[in-house]
Amino acid sequence: MIRKFYRKVKEGLGLGGYFDIELAALTRKRQYEHPNQFVRYGKQCFSQSDEDGLTLEIIKRIGIGDGIFAEFGVGDGTENNTLCLLSLNWKGFWSGGEDIAFDVSKTNRVFFYKEWINQENICSLMNRGKSDLGVDDIDLISVDLDGNDLYLCEEVLKNGFKPSVFIVEYNAKFPPPIKFCIDYNPSHYWYGSDYYGASLQSFYSMFDKYDYSLVCCNAATGTNAFFVKSIYLDLFPETPDNIEDIYVDRQYQLVNKYGHDKSLKTIELIIRE
Numbered sequence: 001m002i003r004k005f006y007r008k009v010k011e012g013l014g015l016g017g018y019f020d021i022e023l024a025a026l027t028r029k030r031q032y033e034h035p036n037q038f039v040r041y042g043k044q045c046f047s048q049s050d051e052d053g054l055t056l057e058i059i060k061r062i063g064i065g066d067g068i069f070a071e072f073g074v075g076d077g078t079e080n081n082t083l084c085l086l087s088l089n090w091k092g093f094w095s096g097g098e099d100i101a102f103d104v105s106k107t108n109r110v111f112f113y114k115e116w117i118n119q120e121n122i123c124s125l126m127n128r129g130k131s132d133l134g135v136d137d138i139d140l141i142s143v144d145l146d147g148n149d150l151y152l153c154e155e156v157l158k159n160g161f162k163p164s165v166f167i168v169e170y171n172a173k174f175p176p177p178i179k180f181c182i183d184y185n186p187s188h189y190w191y192g193s194d195y196y197g198a199s200l201q202s203f204y205s206m207f208d209k210y211d212y213s214l215v216c217c218n219a220a221t222g223t224n225a226f227f228v229k230s231i232y233l234d235l236f237p238e239t240p241d242n243i244e245d246i247y248v249d250r251q252y253q254l255v256n257k258y259g260h261d262k263s264l265k266t267i268e269l270i271i272r273e
Contacts, residue, residue, distance in 0.1 A: 001268070003061065005246040014124075018233070021263070027050060027220040030248075030251065031050070031220070034248065034260075035245040036216055036219075036238060036245060036246050037238040038054070038057075038215060038216045038221075038236060038238040039216050039217070039218065041053045041054055041056075041183070042072070042219055042220060043056040044094050044164070046079055046080060046083035047079070047080070047081050047084070048079055048221070048223065048224075049218060049220040049221045049223065050219065050221075051081050051167065051218050051224050052084045054216060055085070055165075055167065056084070056088075058203075058215065058226060058236075059085075059140070059164075061236065062164055062228065062235065064164060066091075067090045067139035067140060068090065068092055068133060068135050068139050068140075069082040069085055069090055069138065069141070069142070070092055070093055070094075070125075070126060070129055070138050070142070070163075071092065071142040071143075071144075072094075072117050072125075072141075072142070072144070073093050073117070073144040074094040074096045074100065074154065075096065076098060076099065076101040077101055078102075078264070079098030079211070080094070080144075081167050081224070082094070082140070082142055083267065083270070086109060086110060086270045087270045091108075091110065092109075092129070092140075093111040093113065093125075093128075093129035093132065093133065094111070094112045094126050095113040095114075095115050095117055096114065096117070096130075097116050098114070099114065101254030102267055102271075103235045107271050107272065108132075108133075109271060110271055113129075114216050115218070117145060117147065117152065118152075118222055119152060119184070120186065122152050122155055123155060123159045123161070126156060126159075128140070131201075131225055137163075138161060139163055139165065140165040141153075141165070142164075142167040143167070143168050144168075144169040144170070145187070146169070146190035146196045147182065147188035148182070148184055148185065149168055149169060149194055150181050150197070150202060150203060153166060153207075154166060154206055159212045160273075161174060162210075164228060165226065165227070165228050166207065166212065166226070166227040166228075167201055167226055167227075168224065168225050169224055170199060170200045170203055170217070170223075170224070170248050171182065171196060172217075172222040172247075172250035173199075173250060174199035174200075175199075175249065176199075176204070176243045176244050176247050177201050177202040177243075178201055179243075180199040180201075180202060180235065181199070181236070182195055182196060182198070184186040200214075200225055200243065201243065203225060204243055207227045211229060211231075212228065212229060212230060213227065213229075213230045213232075213233045214226070214227055214238075214239075214243065214246055215227065215236050215239050215246075216239065217247060217248040218248065219248055220247050220251070221250070221251050222248035222250045222251055232235070256268065
């Protein structure tokens, strides 16, 4: 809804360039004013805002080369947290409840499973993805389902899947130390209210049980949090010890693309053999 509003304003006033510049400037301002200096690596390629740059710096420091990803909740596939990884020769799979906008049937680098994801099927989807890709492990998991996200992450962990990196959407309405998590409902559908997902503190506490540490949240919008295996935490000296200094408050009005429109031809080129 917010994105549609900005688009209408830009089209109606003919000031698209002005708003693009303003939004980019606001993003950089938030990055450089935040106490966690790591957020300054944030950049946008195909992610919703500045998540791509954070992902790229994290996998660079950990030392993951041609990695494997799994992403749950990808919309139509043109805007997600792992599309940029395909351009680095990664492989992986996506799963979500809606059709994607392009054909992946002619490549074995990325698979798509149209499924309504819940606790009952997420591990079978993980195993299906590993089998189709011919791999033993998943290096990075991204979850953005606007609902049961915490429960699904824990289900994956309880069943022995231990990626190096998790990217999760958190409910930024609730700052630390507030714990908030919706009741598990396999049929949950998000209608745009504040009843979705889990707070950063709730994710922090859950991941801590499985030896994962919080590295950062994306500074532009306060939407996604990045967790890594705790053995890698020393690679991120900028990250504060206090969760309050890692948390980013919600700025959803900045969830807006700037720069060139995404082209399906670009995506098709990236996923091509």
